[in-house]
Amino acid sequence: MRVMELLGMAMRTVIANPLRTILTMLGVIIGVSSVVTLVAIGTGTSDQISKQYEEMGTNLLVVSVNGAGRATQLDYDELMKFEGFPEFTTIAPTMTKAASNIKYDRTQEQYNVIGTNDRYLSIVKGQLDSGRFIAPADVEFRNNVVVLGSEVAKAYFGFLDPVGEQINIDGVVFTVIGKLKEKGSNISGTSVDSAVIVPLETARRQFKLGQIRTTYIEAPTKEDIYKAQETIKQYLTYKFKTDQGYTLTNQDELLKASTAATDTLTNQLVMVAFISLLVGGIGIMNIMMVTVSERTREIGIRKSIGAKRRNILLQFLVEAVVISGLGGLIGLLLGIGISYFLPYFNPEQTTRISVDISIYAFLFSVVVGIVFGLYPALKASKLRPIDALRFD
Template sequence: MRTTELITMALRTVLSNPMRTMLTMLGVIIGVSSVVTLVAIGRGTSDQIEKQYENLGTNMLVVNVLGTGRAQQLDYNDLMQLEQLPEFSSIAPTINKANSNIKYDRTQEKYTVTGTNDRYLSIMKGQLETGRFIVDADLEFRNPVAVLGSEVSKTYFGTLDPTGEQINIDGVVFTVVGKLKSKGTGAGGTSMDNAVFVPLTTAQRTFKLGNIRTTYIDTPTKEDIYKAQDTMKQYLTYKFKSDQGFNLINQDELMNARVAASSTLTNQLISVACISLLVGGIGIMNIMLVTVSERTREIGIRKSIGAKRRNILMQFLVEATVISGIGGLIGLLLGSGLALVWPMINPSQTTKLSMDIGLYAFLFSVLVGVVFGLYPANKASKLRPIDALRFD
């Protein structure tokens, strides 16, 4: 019997009892759609993480000083001397003053004030919308100038250009010299949009902030970041007389770790979803066994007029495969639809459809039909014609 005839007969049998067929397919549909949707969400999340770190810079090293006291203070000039080494491209030490009272006209809100240098903007991959950023002269003369993040500027000035205006930060008047473009929240949860940037030397003198707690380091290439990390560890260990009291955050390692964690979680969820496929396979096997019992006389008649064992075997095996294949196709379409709709339900998350995974899930569903349909088909093919014709 030709394959096309077998498929036609299988489709006719499947369509003759659509409700039972749909219930039989349910496990396969849920399994395939779950795999497709979960992989789309997982890959979308991984891409989102990579983009966040790319926006921040994967060749960036962050140095955090954890200890307190004079023994664990970093000197600005000493840090900047490290730029002479080939593994360092630029260095931006920072000091922060959280919850600073910032007032303009009748509006007063609390924002973080960050004291830094002219390298900070390029290291953090920020962009100016208007005006300028901090320059060397501001650091040298401790100029009371400020650059506003996009959200801070929107709070006080709306859509107007704040350049040239004067704001009051904790009782001290600062002249706004620039406004940053919106950048969003970085991979570490920090946001340039909700901060005010002033010269580091000005912040030290005006707000009595002496300790440099965080330093951002940019390296020429992604490969240089590991050399820079070793150099900074040696420098800080020598300066603090201990390898404690500081930590070094390698953005490349952090990104790889988060992507790996996301992939691991996705794979675990896929494993759970595959259980639905196996459950669906068991459902197909049960229904096919029932079908064999219901069609025992048909099998006897076919065998009595010359049908061979392999013809009966292929007939029921193709039926099981068609059921799982149709279920897999429905699951593939349903999963793709859910993956496209998911960002509308959860705008903070993106999805990325993977046709290769969809194809593998579909083929796996077909394989489930073959494997779980083999036993009922084999049972049907072994029926003796005389016994099958006597079955009532």
């Protein structure tokens, strides 16, 4: 029999029992659509995480001091000398005073004050909205100047430009020299929008801050960050006489770890979705067995007029493949539709449809039809004409 003739017969059988066909396809539809949707969500989430890390810079290393006292105290001038090494581009030591009372006119709120140098803006990928950022001279001469994040500036000055105004931070008067553009939170949940930035030495003197707690280090490339990490690790171990007094956080390693965790979770969910496909295949086998029983006399008649075993085998096998293939196609379209429209209902969710996985899911649904349709088709082809004609 010709392939087109077999397909035509299979389609007529499918159309003749639409409700039963849809119910038979249901497991395959759910399985394929789940695979496509889950992979799109997982891939979109990985892209979103990667974008957030890349915005911070995958060539960024963060040094955090764990201990207290002179034994674990970092020296600003020593840290800045590392900028002379080829694996270091920018270094921004910081010290933070949490929940500082900041007052302007009748408004008083609490914000974190960050003491740092002129490199900090490029490290955090921030941009100026007005005025200027901290200059090396501000650090050297301990000037009482301050740069406000967009959220802080809005809280005190609304939509007015704050440059030139004076604010009171824990009883000390500072002159506003700049305002940052709104940036939003990064992957760690922190944001410069709510930051109040002053020169490092000014923060140390005015707020009696003891030591540099966090240092941001930027390397020329993502590959150089591992050289920088090893260099700074040797320096800190030598200085602190131990490797327990500090923590090194490599943004590239964090990105790889987050991506690996997301991919693992996605793969596990996809495996669950493929189980649904297998369940759908069992449903197809069940219905095909029923179909063989219902059409036993038809099989007997066809065999008695010359139909061969392979003709009967192909007839029922093609029917199973058509049912699973149509279910796979509907599931594919449904999964693509859900993946496409999901961000409209949940703007925080990013999706990216994987063409390769979508094709594999559809092909797997066809394979399911072949595997689970083979036994009923073999059973039908092995019926003896005399027994089939006598079947009631």
